[in-house]
Amino acid sequence: MQGIAQLLNHTSFLEQWLHSMNVAIAVIEQNNDLYTYTYMNEEMRKSFGECIGKTIEAVHTKEEVGVLARSLKLAGSGEGFSRAERVTVQSIPSTNSYILEWKKESVENNYKSMVEESPNSIIVHDCHNHLIYANHSGVELLGANHLSELLGRDVSTFIQNEPRVDIRNRLNKVLGGEPGSVLLERTIKRIDGRSIEIEMSGSRVEFNGAPAVQTLCRNISERRRKQSRLEEMAYYDQLTQVSNRRYFFNQLQVELEEVDENESILSLLFIDLDNFKDINDQYGHQVGDDVLVIFTKRVKQMLRDTDTFSRLGGDEFVVLLTNLQSSSDPEQVAERMIERVTQPIVIDEKELHISVSIGISIYPDHGTTREGLLTKADQALYEAKNNGRKCVEVYKHV
Template identity: 35%
Template sequence: MPICVKSAYFIGALIGETVVPGEGAIVVDTKSVRILYMEDDAGLARILQKTMQRLGYIIDLAGNGEEGLAMAERREYDTVLVDYNMPVCGGIDVLRILTARQKHPPVIMVTGNGNEKVAVEALKLGATDYIVKDVDMGYLELLPLVIGQVLQKQHLINEREQMLAAMQESEGRYRKLVELSPDGIVICARGRFVFINPAGVTLLGAPGPKELLGMAMIDFVHPDYRDIFKAQMRQLEDNGYNVPWIEERFIRFDMADIDVEVSGVPFTFRGEAAVQIIFRDITERTLAKRRLEQMAHYDTLTSLPNRALFFDRFTTMLEQAKRYGTAFALLYLDLDSFKQVNDSLGHDVGDLLLKKVTERLTGNLRKSDTVARMGGDEFTVILSRINEREDAAVVARKIIYVLSMPFDLKGNQCSIGVSIGISVFPDDGDDTETLLKNADTAMYSAKESDREKYQYYVSPEAVEQST
């Protein structure tokens, strides 16, 4: 395992400066990670416990904040998950009490949808991270990643404390630790580099340290993150507070972008106030997080929005239509003859057909419209801001035409059709469930029709009146 240097002590040993260390953190036993979860919903707590136990974690449950604080007093935990909304000693109160203790495990605040402000407040009060619960329980897939990040940060804090304890052994050894650290370590005085270790030179893509010394640190921060970085530096320079790890983006010496995690501590360089900044490359972790988000919201075969993302966009469209008094249409599509193609030519050809159908759908709709795969050979289309009901029929006929053209599937010429049901807001419903149900009903009417392969929803009352 490479040695990671996180302490201003080591830089001080290297360049002849004296630094007073801050408070240390407890050492985590990485062989058996024990987590305390404070949650008043017993059923939800058991689901999370079983999920995490399958991954090798040891999970203790507390039914409320008061019980959880007592358990944290009796036993050491590697991290604590705290539900924000608990009837007895809420999550924020638990956070305040835990962080007031001299030694405490890192805290992850668990909030519900719409409580992002609570999450920000929790971070300000000392929470290490937070995660938002969603109704589909998708957060259970992201939770191991969040816990892993928190434990990694805590491990680095512990590692720094161990290195501080080893200070008396040999200044020469500390010099090597700094030079061999895989993390970039720099000292900035008046915003400019006065020291940078070899890893920092490599991470910033510079030919050598001489090319960086004297340059402004802010020039290497991506424009999107410069306000955040400036706030970090003000906190370090004006208040003397350590800056926790924050994800940012740097622009390297060769102008390439790099995702980094940045932390900092106050420092003294030749009698002048300075800052020590530590940063590491987290590009792989960022890509992994993006892949998880992609899997959670998009269909793996067609890359279209899945049911979860469809309902999210559908709800947003409905809210906007109600606010501005506009109309929109929902089209429910079911492919005709898809089963025959899938059964006769195989699932690989069936999958290829679904991909080609996706290409034709997305290529013949506006960018403001949403196409989603609901499963199997069923798709939905949200037509935003239509002027009149007939607009939906125009699009439906266009879809029927483009999907009626033959498909070349690995040398096989195949033809299919499509049946389309249409519901229009606000005529056919004013909530997502009603509009979706009515579009589905209209789609089945289209399948049974001998004429048009698309049908508008017609209410039972209207049918009775027509007869």
């Protein structure tokens, strides 16, 4: 005999009729002590999700499983029928299958129970983008104490840095049936004024008999902070808080790709602290570290926001100057830098004196690649050291 689930799935008229019913209907097949779903109509799918092939334990709460198991046993004991507070069970003659009809009130309560207990923040809005529901986690996410503080608000007003017309268009597409499950990361401003980072995805649902959009949200602010910290550690020197070698080479490549379009001059200043080893040997590495921190602060104070200042390692630093109008500009900057950093440094009531030597290379006169420009600046620095230190040398063609 053909199984009832197969009959339901292959008899188009009966299938369409069951799918159109505003009642959650399903078929369960018994195999020893296991009860497995073999058919469900659309209302059942909306209420419980995809059930076919799953046992009742995998679909329902413990309380529901208890009610359902008792009803199934009663229906299979010879009565052929069982009615409980939430579900009606009818055995199918000459089969080991049962038809279930869940009461609408039970289905709605099941949905609300699952949503309220969900660790995700769930927010529902209507076709006018007005918030009509949020679970407890969603209320907290939006900075409210009670759902009543949020009802009726335009959900697009929470999202920052995105035109409202784009937000509404995206939400309307979801309402129109287009897939909306793509994860988006956005900044939202809560009703308490605090901004947080969230991850969200939306889908079309029926809410109180009308089409709506259900959005699942997660607060990812802490994850973003950790990512930012990791990026900072990857690209910045932890002692001096200036960018490191890796960041410098990346930025230099970017600037080289754009310099011709800007029709401007680009230059490298290769900087080395003179006799820095003597400070470490005489006063210790802690004082040496303090000197490096003070030195970098002085240099940063005299540079523009568009300039890049990086520590290559040890007492070697490099400055990338961009958007220069004259090839004489780098040398003038370097001379002012020497004057600024040679001012006395006081640490633990000790007055220390430092100086720097600087080698300069200029694009495109001295090179057009990262390696070429840095090599030429290094050669110019070598000349500055040989010329008595505390001076500036521009690369000269041999």
